[in-house]
Amino acid sequence: MQLESLYQEIILDHYKHPHGRGLRAAADPADRVGEAHHVNPTCGDEITVRVATDGGTLHDVSYDGMGCSISQASASVLHELLTGRDAMEAFEVHEAFVALLSGRGQVTPDEDVLGDGVAFEGVARYPARVKCALLPWMAFKDAAARAGVGASPTEVKA
């Protein structure tokens, strides 16, 4: 069934066993913390992403929300890929993920950059679900900007 390209094992696994779920206070009180709450108005999914950083390294990317398997698995992957990363590096990963999801299935993902994020390749072929996958990543971008790293939210060409 073609459905398997959408609901890959990796996605279902992140959905059923989310990594790093729950909003956390910064471990280092000197960290700057930014938070953003995003909703998908068409389906009511929502997510809050919190970024704790010293300006160079993202010490924690924590999140909480409710939504479909795609949006929740995407948040879990976001946490896993970006926590502990250098901020500049994190934005490269962010850019690669957005490019993959905006690519209508024509972009081949690089596993070295995207890790488990490559599993979202199939989602890009379902235009109705692209927003689900990007929801946590767009919230991350805003949260990071509020914590003083990165810029304004990325334009999505979907």
Next chain:
Amino acid sequence: MTTIAIPPGMPQHDDVPRYDVAAVRADFPILDREVNGHPLVYLDSANTSHKPRQVLDALAGHYAQHNANVSRSVHTLGTEATEAYEGARAKVAAFVNAPSVDEVVFTKNSTEAINIVAYAFSNASLRSDADPRLQLGPGDEIVISEMEHHSNIVPWQLLAERTGATLRWFPVTDNGRLDESGLTDLVNERTKIVSLVHMSNILGTVNATARITARVREVGALLLLDCSQSVPHMPIDVVDLGADFIVFTGHKMCGPTGIGVLWGRSELLAAMPPVFGGGSMIETVSMGGSTYAAPPARFEAGTPPIAEAVALGAAVDYLTGIGMRAIQWHEKQLTAYALDVLGAVPGLRIFGPKVPVGRGGTISFALGDVHPHDVGQVLDALGVQVRVGHHCARPVCTRFGVPATTRASFYLYTTTEEIDALVAGLEQVRKVFA
């Protein structure tokens, strides 16, 4: 299993109107197509209905044979187009038993129809000489309910903002019925308008309006019923309903998109100031000011959706030919069947009435913890088209503590086999997300 089908041979058998569902399905070209390698199972008619060949032919036929602008040409095509457009108005008026053809205002959809009423109130509130029934200010109240579609919420929120009036809400019970226990407090001498859904697009509830109508009359307020989900599915008689306005939309009743209806009592429409200004809605225009046409033209500024109105007339003919009573009964049987088989799906929770009484063929549910988006996606892979999300009725989702629901909705062409396909699909969903 509950069954409300009356076996042939019983004396009551002949009392129930019936039609040949297979023959009806043959009228709808789209029902022949496949989706993702499976026969189409369309369970999203509350969202939009499909269109029979008769309606598609009327739409194309109008453009092919009678295309011209209406109400302004002396030439033959203009006369034909005007006759077709006004003929459609007469069909729609008869369909809801409107006392006068001029009580039917063509709009873009139900949303526009509600906004016209809300803005007429707004405009009347700015004019000292307007009908006081249409004037709102601080201290006045507008009453809606928790089970409204956003199109019957936001126009009133905006009206309340513009005028300083207060918006109040009927609550919804745990069973998804309108909670009328606070009726006398909620609808009182400060109330100017009550705007209520006749059949909920998410819960399927059909509201019994008699007590509310009586209370509205007692306090001298006005009543608007959003009949978007009821006019397509049951006989509607505006005289019987006793409302002041009803709204409905063409695309949910086998008609095209882009055409809707505002029905209003003659004397009320006549008292309403215009909302949109432009051609067709005027009496005379001078540089010093303008006077306005009588309803319905007063509310139909600009070139209207002519072909769409004509096709809506064809849809009304089509539905009348089958019989609204028969369609209502068919859907009642489907609903009884669906409530039964869905109720037997492990972990399935229905939002709204669980008995096929005082409800229509629109059933919202949750399947365990599986998100509706995921339910809808797996069903789609099997050709089953359902709506997932908040159904433009977020207050209902909030009321029942869910971000979204999955909704299956039926129409005159729906079969019990399609409901079986839904249930089989839900089994597949459970497997994927077990």
